[in-house]
Amino acid sequence: MIEAVAWKRRRMVLLVVPPVEELDLVAPVEVFGTANRLIHPGKPVYSVEVVSSAANGEIAGECGLRLLADMHYSRVEPDFDSVLVICGTGARLTRDRQLWNWLRTAASHARRIGSVCVGAFLLAEAGLLDGKNATVHWKYARELAISYPRICVDPNPIWVQDGSLYTSAGISAGIDLALA
Amino acid sequence: MIEAVAWKRRRMVLLVVPPVEELDLVAPVEVFGTANRLIHPGKPVYSVEVVSSAANGEIAGECGLRLLADMHYSRVEPDFDSVLVICGTGARLTRDRQLWNWLRTAASHARRIGSVCVGAFLLAEAGLLDGKNATVHWKYARELAISYPRICVDPNPIWVQDGSLYTSAGISAGIDLALA
Numbered sequence: 089m090i091e092a093v094a095w096k097r098r099r100m101v102l103l104v105v106p107p108v109e110e111l112d113l114v115a116p117v118e119v120f121g122t123a124n125r126l127i128h129p130g131k132p133v134y135s136v137e138v139v140s141s142a143a144n145g146e147i148a149g150e151c152g153l154r155l156l157a158d159m160h161y162s163r164v165e166p167d168f169d170s171v172l173v174i175c176g177t178g179a180r181l182t183r184d185r186q187l188w189n190w191l192r193t194a195a196s197h198a199r200r201i202g203s204v205c206v207g208a209f210l211l212a213e214a215g216l217l218d219g220k221n222a223t224v225h226w227k228y229a230r231e232l233a234i235s236y237p238r239i240c241v242d243p244n245p246i247w248v249q250d251g252s253l254y255t256s257a258g259i260s261a262g263i264d265l266a267l268a
Numbered sequence: 269m270i271e272a273v274a275w276k277r278r279r280m281v282l283l284v285v286p287p288v289e290e291l292d293l294v295a296p297v298e299v300f301g302t303a304n305r306l307i308h309p310g311k312p313v314y315s316v317e318v319v320s321s322a323a324n325g326e327i328a329g330e331c332g333l334r335l336l337a338d339m340h341y342s343r344v345e346p347d348f349d350s351v352l353v354i355c356g357t358g359a360r361l362t363r364d365r366q367l368w369n370w371l372r373t374a375a376s377h378a379r380r381i382g383s384v385c386v387g388a389f390l391l392a393e394a395g396l397l398d399g400k401n402a403t404v405h406w407k408y409a410r411e412l413a414i415s416y417p418r419i420c421v422d423p424n425p426i427w428v429q430d431g432s433l434y435t436s437a438g439i440s441a442g443i444d445l446a447l448a
Contacts, residue, residue, distance in 0.1 A: 110301075114294045114333065121290075121331025136332055146336065151301025152316055153294065156326065156334040 099168040104140045109176035110149040112204045119266035150176040170200040173207040180209035188214035202254030212236040220250040225258030279348040289356035290329040292384045299446035330356040350380040353387040360389035368394035382434030392416040400430040405438030
């Protein structure tokens with residue numbers, strides 16, 4: 089398996105919509121970073137690109153940390169492997185048609201697209217979860233199910249795969265999803 | 269206890285020396301942020317100031333994340349409550365006399381000073397752990413003990429308090445220390 093992933097570096101695009109729950113973002117970053125250190129030290133098997141909807145590239149954290157995106161999402165190069173959508177509870181009600189268009193296009197090209205915690209609301213608003221099985225942090229499961237009745241929401245699993253779509257439960261579930 | 273901490277906001281200074289292990293920093297940030305949300309919503313009991321030795325304020329993460337400091341450590345206002353020293357394995361051998369001077373002065377004024385994981389090497393190099401009981405991630409305990417023979421290093425506890433000095437074991441132990 090190590091050899092199987094070694095010959096092609098996988099581009100993981102982390103799409104961050106602020107204000108972000110810091111741990112939702114850092115958890116997958118740590119998983120991919122640790123995998124890089126363990127599998128082939130000095131020869132990363134994952135490249136991680138943090139892209140954001142923030143106009144100036146500065147990502148506000150819900151606990152007050154300030155982070156920097158590598159670029160605006162509209163500038164990301166195509167041919168990425170996976171997209172992971174990450175936000176925070178305050179950003180779950182974002183309305184951004186340009187972003188939804190980008191997400192739908194990205195979903196049609198990427199091998200996988202997923203969300204950490206309430207990032208599922210953004211996939212849902214983009215229409216990507218219609219008719220799909222999905223999960224989210226249990227505290228937001230009812231709100232997701234009521235707001236988007238076409239989604240089959242199950243608050244119990246740590247993460248759910250439905251085809252190329254992945255959703256995960258609260259915060260640390262992002263670690264489990266990144267490991268999946 | 270809630271009333272006891274409510275009447276004075278505690279200034280927590282997180283001193284970050286890059287490259288930082290992202291989770292070493294985010295773990296205490298999440299603990300203080302969550303405490304703020306739970307104890308008095310809308311009326312934070314902790315203020316968190318991320319200060320750094322990075323000249324331009326940009327903090328590189330060991331897993332590739334980029335973060336922003338609120339200011340250079342030399343500009344932090346006095347009268348803070350606690351200082352927590354955070355770095356990464358690559359920054360544990362930092363040599364910076366100005367920083368050690370600042371740390372010694374800070375330690376003489378702050379109610380508490382502590383480190384997450386290999387941040388103990390920075391406290392040690394500043395001379396603050398001489399004659400003290402301390403801990404660090406088990407993988408670095410021998411190196412710390414050999415490099416600084418005046419420190420009584422115990423790799424077993426999650427965190428150690430010796431007077432106003434606190435040290436903690438690897439990464440997630442920063443959560444336990446912040447809760448202490």
